[in-house]
Amino acid sequence: xxxxxxxxxxxxxxxxxxxxxxxxxxxxxxxxxxxxxxxxxxxxxxxxxxxxxxxxxxxxxxxxxxxxxxxxxxxxxxxxxxxxxxxxxxxxxxxxxxxxxxxxxxxxxxxxxxxxxxxxxxxxxxxxxxxxxxxxxxxxxxxxxxxxxxxxxxxxxxxxxxxxxxxxxxxxxxxxxxxxxxxxxxxxxxxxxxxxxxxxxxxxxxxxxxxxxxxxxxxxxxxxxxxxxxxxxxxxxxxxxxxxxxxxxxxxxxxxxxxxxxxxxxxxxxxxxxxxxxxxxxxxxxxxxxxxxxxxxxxxxxxxxxxxxxxxxxxxxxxxxxxxxxxxxxxxxxxxxxxxxx
Numbered sequence: 001x002x003x004x005x006x007x008x009x010x011x012x013x014x015x016x017x018x019x020x021x022x023x024x025x026x027x028x029x030x031x032x033x034x035x036x037x038x039x040x041x042x043x044x045x046x047x048x049x050x051x052x053x054x055x056x057x058x059x060x061x062x063x064x065x066x067x068x069x070x071x072x073x074x075x076x077x078x079x080x081x082x083x084x085x086x087x088x089x090x091x092x093x094x095x096x097x098x099x100x101x102x103x104x105x106x107x108x109x110x111x112x113x114x115x116x117x118x119x120x121x122x123x124x125x126x127x128x129x130x131x132x133x134x135x136x137x138x139x140x141x142x143x144x145x146x147x148x149x150x151x152x153x154x155x156x157x158x159x160x161x162x163x164x165x166x167x168x169x170x171x172x173x174x175x176x177x178x179x180x181x182x183x184x185x186x187x188x189x190x191x192x193x194x195x196x197x198x199x200x201x202x203x204x205x206x207x208x209x210x211x212x213x214x215x216x217x218x219x220x221x222x223x224x225x226x227x228x229x230x231x232x233x234x235x236x237x238x239x240x241x242x243x244x245x246x247x248x249x250x251x252x253x254x255x256x257x258x259x260x261x262x263x264x265x266x267x268x269x270x271x272x273x274x275x276x277x278x279x280x281x282x283x284x285x286x287x288x289x290x291x292x293x294x295x296x297x298x299x300x301x302x303x304x305x306x307x308x309x310x311x312x313x314x315x316x317x318x319x320x321x322x323x324x325x326x327x328x329x330x331x332x333x334x335x336x337x338x339x340x341x342x
């Protein structure tokens with residue numbers, strides 16, 4: 001998950017002005033009370049069912065009868081479970097996704113420039129992973145990456161590209177660096193979890209427990225604080241060949257995530273690619289259908305299943321994705337994580 005949700009939100013407290021009527025569509029007190037009761041019952045129900053579900057062997061959970069029940073449970077999770085920022089990130093967390101990005105960039109002619117924007121860049125792991133893959137595969141290309149996040153603090157940290165290999169409990173001189181590296185990482189989810197020692201040596205210069213991203217990987221990366229919901233975003237950033245908007249829209253309710261997703265697609269130049277994994281599938285499918293995006297079906301299954309942190313949380317985590325069902329008539333538009341934007 002990403003470090004910040006990528007959109008500013010402001011709310012005026014209901015009833016903050018005497019005699020003020022709630023806007024059209026604002027829930028009444030009775031509706032809010034009903035929702036609170038429904039939420040309480042749903043959470044209790046999910047807690048009890050969860051204990052039973054986890055006893056079912058993993059190989060059986062994807063049988064049709066269990067899958068349909070899992071979809072029912074996940075619908076309750078999406079409706080009632082509170083969403084919050086999840087700031088965990090990791091290098092190479094979805095290798096299939098990185099390979100697909102490489103394949104698409106590989107279509108560029110020799111010596112070309114490829115413009116890429118990465119939103120909710122978090123602590124920089126995804127940005128540096130993409131840059132390393134592309135620069136290693138196509139050193140002839142000029143790779144221009146615009147990396148942004150809503151938090152200036154985290155943008156500054158990502159820009160430095162300096163990390164600790166030790167966990168947050170370290171108390172040596174690099175303790176502050178440890179805190180920043182492991183900030184909000186859940187248990188057993190190190191930023192380096194998916195890296196081999198060879199990949200660490202290839203990407204970093206190492207000094208004891210401190211690693212620094214090699215200078216040649218950092219070349220061509222511009223870091224900035226930006227709001228993914230800014231209507232002027234396309235003007236500020238300019239058109240991009242590839243836009244990466246992964247693993248942060250899921251932390252927003254659908255009515256907030258959908259306009260941001262539409263806004264992000266406008267940053268992609270015609271014929272370019274939008275990667276958007278880690279968002280409610282119904283939201284992504286609705287927007288993709290309405291805006292007539294063309295799904296990229298190459299490696300669709302591999303990318304869909306490529307991030308274990310998203311795949312394994314279904315059906316009880318709101319940020320998790322349902323198993324891919326190739327028999328669905330709308331499978332391509334529902335499960336593709338990358339789209340061609342017309």
